[in-house]
Amino acid sequence: MSAEGQGSRHVAVDLGASSGRVALGTVQGGRLSVEILHRFPNGGVPVRGGLYWDVLGLWREILHGLRLASGRGPVASVGVNSWAVDYGLLDDGGELLGGVHHYRSARLGGVMERVRARLGDGTIYGATGIQFLPFNTLYQLAAEPPERLARARTLLMVPDLLHFWLCGARVTERTNASTTQLFEPRTGEWAPSLLEALNLPTHFLPPIALPGTDLGELSPEVVRETGLHGTRVIAPATHDTASAVAAVPAAAGETGWAYVSSGTWSLVGVETPGPVLTDAACAANLTNEAGVNGTTRLLKNVMGLWIVQECRRAWGNPDFAALYEGAGNVPAGGPLIDPDDARFLPPGLDMPARVQASCAQTGQPVPRTPAEIVRCVLESLAHRTADVLEQLEAVQGQPIRTVHVVGGGAQNGLLNRRVADLSGRTVVAGPVEATLMGNLLVQAEASGSVPRGSVREVVRASGALTTFPPGGPVPAGERERFRELTVRRRADEVVSQD
Structure with a gap:
């Protein structure tokens, strides 16, 4: 794929609370063009009084979008961003334990108030610097049945779960980790003391990766499903707001x-x-x-x-x-x-x-x-x-x-x-498509398709x-x-x- 010919191609998967997109971005001549290949609906699925995300449905739509991308020619990389705070729990073999709860689920009623009363706001904010919101990951974990947490071996935020399915990497990207109210912003590491103070396990917290980290090639199974060969999985700023701010x-x-x-x-x-x-x-x-x-x-x-x-x-x-x-x-x-x-x-x-x-x-x-x-x-x-x-x-x-x-x-x-x-x-x-542009350009920067530190310059050159x-x-x-x-x-x- 020559810079003079086709440019550098990257795929962004952007998952929002009500819809998702798979987009192909082409970097050429200091500009980014974005083509949305596939749109699909998203939303909460009510089941037995709970509210869940249809992550398997999202996975099916992502694979379809990647197949469309493969028909456009070689793709250098793919990366996923989504909303924050929600997660999947994996067992020893990498199987998903139960569903992925929706942050608007009624299961969280009163949980934040109980945790704040127990730990104290000064302790929580001093360790994490995160806004008190009833759906933060800290409170979601406090609402989990203890037996489910005991069986879990890895906690992955939604985009990290999809990266795991794409290439097998079990890491959490830093921008999404920072939304959980379990992250120490001064050190850039997890703050497990809050979970420990609630008598909750911490063994499932994975390594933290920076935006732009190369997570590896697509798995052979995904290559067979999509026809993409030689495509890397690069973690963008996986929190959609972080990708938008990057742009x-x-x-x-x-x-x-x-x-x-x-x-x-x-x-x-x-x-x-x-x-x-x-x-x-x-x-x-x-x-x-x-x-x-x-x-x-x-x-x-x-x-x-x-x-x-x-x-x-x-x-x-x-x-x-x-x-x-x-x-x-x-x-x-x-x-x-x-x-x-x-x-x-x-x-x-x-x-x-x-x-x-x-x-x-x-x-x-x-x-x-x-x-x-x-x-x-x-x-x-x-x-x-x-x-x-x-x-x-x-x-x-x-x-x-x-x-x-x-x-x-x-x-x-x-x-x-x-x-x-x-x-x-x-x-x-x-730009309207700031999240897609930020996702794509962080990938392009990591791939060497745009110079380091030039993401915003490319954004300004790419639209009115x-x-x-x-x-x-x-x-x-x-x-x-x-x-x-x-x-x-x-x-x-x-x-x-x-």
């Missing part, structure tokens, strides 16, 4: 920027040279997750477009563009919700009713039409994003002037315009960006009204002073 198109030497990885979740953060484990970071419930090239992603998980997605499902899946167009015709200054309210976390066709109930309970006008409900949600997401940007600015002590919005939400002009207006900062939207300057209308008292709403729900975020 933030910040210029070399640019300072004062933050990012929003906008999709089902909104990950609002800044890139720092190391973890920030101060009392202020703990009080703000910020998370320190690993990035590429030894960086830290200081961020907060914020409910993203999930609420709109579930409302849309309840309405029979109308076109997103039509929903957003309708919302754009609803004036600002209407009802608001706290999008991080736990009531919005579980799936359900009653999501529109939940939005309406929240507005009614806070004494606001109740949105009735889909346009009014979507405007309420988007306006609230923009307010929440603006609040987190202020927290990040205060905790890191550096001004934030520009907000890079990447991912699917980069297409949502109404949301991005309102983030600019409510935060008073310039929003630069794009849209800028939203601030200056739109913000009704008087609007920001204060939103903050009053959120104060009512902070009991689960307040760090104990005991």
Whole structure:
């Protein structure tokens, strides 16, 4: 495969909470072109009161995508990224023990609160620097039957499990390990003391690999199934947000920027040279997750477009563009919700009713039409994003002037315009396919297809960006009204002073 001819080809498998893609990336002439070969749905499967991921179905779709890639010619490497916190447990022979639980499973009710009461927030945050979220891997393991943990020999996060099936490597890539609340961000190693304090085993924690690690060739079985020969498995930044942040198109030497990885979740953060484990970071419930090239992603998980997605499902899946167009015709200054309210976390066709109930309970006008409900949600997401940007600015002590919005939400002009207006900062939207681009370019960098340290330069050269300057209308008292709403729900975020 010559650089002058076909360029360097790499395959990214990008798994999201609602869908997955297999994409072929070609690096040539300092630019990256991305072709999505295969799309497929994803989501939780309810079984006997539990909620699971259909990992075998995902594997079938991945193999199909790889077969399509093999028809395009030689492929240098393949890598998988996905959401965080969920895992599979393997026995001695590498067989999967039971299913892979979904992070929205009802099995986690009350577990985080019990663990925090037992260990203390200072101990947990001091060891891991991770935001307290009820679905973190630490709490999932605390919810496991002891006999299942005793039988387990290896714990692999979802993308690491798929890498194991691709090539046999039993490792956890660093960016995903850092989301578990079992990872020590200062040392880059596991923090087993938390499991030990809960009388849980630690023997199943695998070695940690850096983004860009070559995990080996595809197994003979996968080669037979796909027709790919000589293809390496290279771990990208396997946490989808880490891959997206790797593709933030910040210029070399640019300072004062933050990012929003906008999709089902909104990950609002800044890139720092190391973890920030101060009392202020703990009080703000910020998370320190690993990035590429030894960086830290200081961020907060914020409910993203999930609420709109579930409302849309309840309405029979109308076109997103039509929903957003309708919302754009609803004036600002209407009802608001706290999008991080736990009531919005579980799936359900009653999501529109939940939005309406929240507005009614806070004494606001109740949105009735889909346009009014979507405007309420988007306006609230923009307010929440603006609040987190202020927290990040205060905790890191550096001004934030520009907000890079990447991912699917980069297409949502109404949301991005309102983030600019409510935060008073310039929003630069794009690329939409940041996660795929970050995945592919980390592989390409590891393969020598692009020079070290040039990933963001390639991203900037590979597509157009849209800028939203601030200056739109913000009704008087609007920001204060939103903050009053959120104060009512902070009991689960307040760090104990005991």
